[in-house]
Structure formats: structure tokens, C-alpha cells
Amino acid sequence: MNLEQCLGCGKISKKEREEYFNSLDAIIKNYKKGDYIARQGDMVDYLYILSEGSVKTEMITESGGILGVETIVAPRPLAPAFLFADNNRFPVDVIASKECEVALISKESVMKQLSTNESFFKSYMAFNANRTHFLSERLQLLSIKTIKGKLAYxxxxxxxxxxxxxxxNQKELAEYFGVARPSIARSFSEMVEEEVITSDGKILNNDKLKNYILS
Structure with a gap:
């Protein structure tokens, strides 16, 4: 068992997980649905690993609205790149979608693994690089002006x-796009009526979808 496999610990028992995290100078915390695991602006002083359950991440927009960023399902680390950032603060609220278990591994333990465990080093770097790709796609989505364009993308x-x-679902999509729920339902229905997509998940007009993004 090693840390790069244990970033999520999806294939080991809860007892093994706790024993391993304890050997890494880690704290195990449990959260109920609706609990805040972290708030936007909180310091990232540990490597947070979601080992059980799922969370949603949200941020407050300039207008005071709530923008859903993503849903994260265990096993997954949470904001690992920010552990070593100059401004090491959570960029989003992290809220438990169901009962969760989270391990908080000390920065010193992570640094030791990075310096002595090549496999972990590669896994850590690859994960953060993939997150950068995800965030670039997220920014692309937010830059699209129309709801149909966002849906099409x-x-x-x-x-x-x-x-x-x-x-x-439509409520989650509305939060993800940062728009009102009725707008999602209306735009989706219009795309079905225009025979661009079907309600059961078929694409009928790929070019029209691309045009939505550009309009």
C-alpha cells in the first residue's frame, strides 16, 4: 500500500485506510450531508483526501449568486495544488453531498512522500496537471454567453x-452554469423542438450544436 494508491483508498478497508493515514500524520474527519468541509478563503494547510462519500463545490459570484463548480465523488483529493501555492486558500466552498470521510494529511508528510516516492511524485503532478485542464474547460464554459451555447458545449x-x-439534473445544471433553473429547462426544450437533440440523449445535428457555442 502506498500514498499514490491511497489518494482515494478505494480498494482498501476502512481500518486499513485509517491505519495508513495515521502513519502519515493524518487526521480523519467525518461529515454529515450539508456540512461544510471547507469554505471559500479557508487556508489549505493539509492535503485533503475525500475517502468516502461525495461533495459539491460552489463559489459566490460578484453578483452574490451561487455558481456550482463540480461534484466530486470519493476517492479523490481536494484542492491538492493549493497546498503549496503562495495564496494557499480554498477557491470554493466544499460541501458534503452525503456522509463523508475526509483525511487531512500534514504538509510535512506530503513533502516527504514527494521527495522520497517517485511514483507518488508523478501521480501528484499528473493529477494537478489534469485539474488544470479541467479548469481551462470550465473557464471556456463560463465564457460562453448564451444558455444554449453552454448546454451545447x-x-x-x-x-x-x-x-x-x-x-x-436540471437544478444541478443550473448551479453549474450559474443560471436560473427555468432557463435550463426552456433552452433544453427548444433544442429538442429544433431537432438538434432528443430528450433521451441523442445528437441529431452536430453542426447546430457547434453554432450555438459561437452565437
């Missing part, structure tokens, strides 16, 4: 063989 990113799965 979201659908195309998840399309495979002419099919798509939204993965989120």
Missing part, C-alpha cells in the same frame, strides 16, 4: 457515438 464534451448523458 456541455453536451459535446460528453458526447460519444452520437449519444450524450447530462449526468446532472
Amino acid at each position: 456541455y453536451i459535446l464534451q460528453r458526447a460519444k457515438n452520437g449519444l450524450f448523458d447530462l449526468e446532472l
Whole structure:
């Protein structure tokens, strides 16, 4: 068992997980649904690892609204890149979507693993690089002005063989896009009526979807 495998610990028992985290100078915390694991602006003094459950991340916009960023399902680290940032603060609120277990590993333990464990070093760097890619896509989505354009981009990113799965319900999509829920329902219905997509997840007009993004 090693830390790069244990970033999520999805394949080991709870007892093994606790023993391993304890050997790494870690604190195990449990949260109920709706609890805040971290708030936007809190210091990132530990490597947070979500080992059980799921969380949602949100941020407050300049207008005071709530923008959903993503849903994270265990096993996953939370904001690992910010542990070593100059401004090492959580950029988002992290809220438990269900009962969660989170391990907080000390910065010293992480630094030791980075300096002595090549496999962990590569895994840590790769994960942070992939997160950068995710955030660039997220910024691309936020830069699209129309709701249809946002929906089209979201659908195309998840399309495979002419099919798509939204993965989120309308309420979650509204939070993810930072728009009102009725607007999502209306735009989706219009795209179905215009025979661009079907309500059961088929893409009928790929070019029209791309045009939505550009309009």
C-alpha cells in the first residue's frame, strides 16, 4: 500500500485506510450531508483526501449568486495544488453531498512522500496537471454567453457515438452554469423542438450544436 494508491483508498478497508493515514500524520474527519468541509478563503494547510462519500463545490459570484463548480465523488483529493501555492486558500466552498470521510494529511508528510516516492511524485503532478485542464474547460464554459451555447458545449464534451448523458439534473445544471433553473429547462426544450437533440440523449445535428457555442 502506498500514498499514490491511497489518494482515494478505494480498494482498501476502512481500518486499513485509517491505519495508513495515521502513519502519515493524518487526521480523519467525518461529515454529515450539508456540512461544510471547507469554505471559500479557508487556508489549505493539509492535503485533503475525500475517502468516502461525495461533495459539491460552489463559489459566490460578484453578483452574490451561487455558481456550482463540480461534484466530486470519493476517492479523490481536494484542492491538492493549493497546498503549496503562495495564496494557499480554498477557491470554493466544499460541501458534503452525503456522509463523508475526509483525511487531512500534514504538509510535512506530503513533502516527504514527494521527495522520497517517485511514483507518488508523478501521480501528484499528473493529477494537478489534469485539474488544470479541467479548469481551462470550465473557464471556456463560463465564457460562453448564451444558455444554449453552454448546454451545447456541455453536451459535446460528453458526447460519444452520437449519444450524450447530462449526468446532472436540471437544478444541478443550473448551479453549474450559474443560471436560473427555468432557463435550463426552456433552452433544453427548444433544442429538442429544433431537432438538434432528443430528450433521451441523442445528437441529431452536430453542426447546430457547434453554432450555438459561437452565437
